[in-house]
Amino acid sequence: MAFDGFDRDGSDPSDAAASLAGYGWTAELDELFAPLAEAGLLPARIVRIDRGQCDAVLVDPESGELRTVRADTRQVGDADMINCPCTGDWVAVDLSPGLPMPAAAALLPRSTAIIRKVAGKRSDGQVLAANVDTVVVAASLAAEPDLGRIERFLALAWESGAEPLVVLTKADLVDDADFIRADVEAAAPGVTVLVVSAETGEGIDVLRACTPGTTAVLGQSGVGKSTLTNVLAGTDVMAVQAARSGDQKGRHTTTTRELVLLPGGGVLIDTPGLREVGLYGGEGVALAFADIEELAEECRFHDCHHAGEPGCAVRAALEDGSLSERRMESYLKLQRENEWIASRSDARLAAERVKKWKTITKSMRAAGGPVKR
Ligand SMILES: Nc1nc2c(ncn2[C@@H]2O[C@H](COP(=O)(O)OP(=O)(O)OP(=O)(O)O)[C@@H](O)[C@H]2O)c(=O)[nH]1
Numbered sequence: 001m002a003f004d005g006f007d008r009d010g011s012d013p014s015d016a017a018a019s020l021a022g023y024g025w026t027a028e029l030d031e032l033f034a035p036l037a038e039a040g041l042l043p044a045r046i047v048r049i050d051r052g053q054c055d056a057v058l059v060d061p062e063s064g065e066l067r068t069v070r071a072d073t074r075q076v077g078d079a080d081m082i083n084c085p086c087t088g089d090w091v092a093v094d095l096s097p098g099l100p101m102p103a104a105a106a107l108l109p110r111s112t113a114i115i116r117k118v119a120g121k122r123s124d125g126q127v128l129a130a131n132v133d134t135v136v137v138a139a140s141l142a143a144e145p146d147l148g149r150i151e152r153f154l155a156l157a158w159e160s161g162a163e164p165l166v167v168l169t170k171a172d173l174v175d176d177a178d179f180i181r182a183d184v185e186a187a188a189p190g191v192t193v194l195v196v197s198a199e200t201g202e203g204i205d206v207l208r209a210c211t212p213g214t215t216a217v218l219g220q221s222g223v224g225k226s227t228l229t230n231v232l233a234g235t236d237v238m239a240v241q242a243a244r245s246g247d248q249k250g251r252h253t254t255t256t257r258e259l260v261l262l263p264g265g266g267v268l269i270d271t272p273g274l275r276e277v278g279l280y281g282g283e284g285v286a287l288a289f290a291d292i293e294e295l296a297e298e299c300r301f302h303d304c305h306h307a308g309e310p311g312c313a314v315r316a317a318l319e320d321g322s323l324s325e326r327r328m329e330s331y332l333k334l335q336r337e338n339e340w341i342a343s344r345s346d347a348r349l350a351a352e353r354v355k356k357w358k359t360i361t362k363s364m365r366a367a368g369g370p371v372k373r
């Protein structure tokens with residue numbers, strides 16, 4: 001890979017990479033990237049994705065300053081959407097002057113990824129954000145929080161490998177947020193639940209302290225994700241639409257996922273409001289319902305279906321009220337959905353393997369078959 005367009009003025013390239021630290025670049029990534037740097041490629045973080053192109057932040061080799069470049073991502077595309085670049089991904093960018101435009105030449109392995117099943121009957125997955133440390137599940141206090149939806153978002157968050165955090169927004173619109181917070185906490189074992197208001201600033205400092213590194217914000221449209229991003233970023237980086245008269249829902253304002261740098265350190269990824277958040281398999285449900293999973297371990301039969309078997313600890317908890325029927329039903333529903341998608345994706349992967357194998361064998365036959373003895 002030719003790379004001769006830039007004079008580094010004798011400066012140490014690792015110095016330059018150091019200023020990507022604010023975007024989450026680590027010594028480990030730097031080590032991983034060494035062979036690519038050797039080939040003249042530059043590390044860059046995707047801050048926004050478009051069809052076939054992305055905006056990525058890198059250290060300009062000439063000025064040594066951070067710069068956003070628009071890069072062609074077709075080289076790092078993949079038939080499987082999950083392997084396609086997304087906001088938060090690290091890519092190796094080729095700035096060779098011979099190219100029509102900068103190009104993403106390689107996608108670095110992800111530490112975490114938030115994946116949902118695409119809307120509709122298809123079983124494909126879609127990455128919402130990559131290399132995230134904290135997933136904020138945002139819900140508005142303006143309406144009674146939909147606990148099932150929060151549990152669903154939490155399963156997705158746990159599955160990503162990042163740390164979930166629930167943020168209840170618009171605290172200025174309710175009198176007693178603590179009451180609702182307690183309900184949400186019961187639906188989010190092991191997860192911190194914060195109450196904030198972008199309007200009054202309540203809870204914003206705590207939220208800031210809870211979100212070092214890379215944070216992605218998930219939630220339904222209108223819960224105030226973009227407003228939160230603006231407050232944390234200290235500027236209006238996101239367009240916030242005036243709420244429709246009569247309700248506090250707002251309109252769809254965020255269209256592409258965007259990553260912004262926070263003044264106190266760390267970065268934030270705003271995601272568009274998600275109408276449908278299908279689960280994409282994995283351990284997320286078990287982690288989001290760790291309380292029920294723990295109870296199940298106490299059941300007399302290790303394969304207990306909690307359907308009336310003797311010595312069932314889950315039934316006992318339902319009966320004494322320490323576990324709500326609502327939560328149990330939510331758990332069973334998400335578990336079924338998770339199992340369905342797992343079987344679907346296994347089937348899909350198997351079908352892909354067969355297809356790939358057929359292509360290989362076909363080309364071998366065309367070439368006269370494998371080496372004959
Ligand atoms: N009262 C009050 N209103 C808020 C607060 N935060 C956001 N809003 C309002 O809620 C509406 C929706 O806010 P957005 O930030 O656009 O919501 P969003 O979640 O980003 O919406 P999408 O971009 O569609 O996903 C706007 O009218 C905001 O002004 C808050 O803390 N208090």
Ligand SMILES: [Zn+2]
Nearest residue numbers: 299304306312
């Ligand atoms: Zn049981």
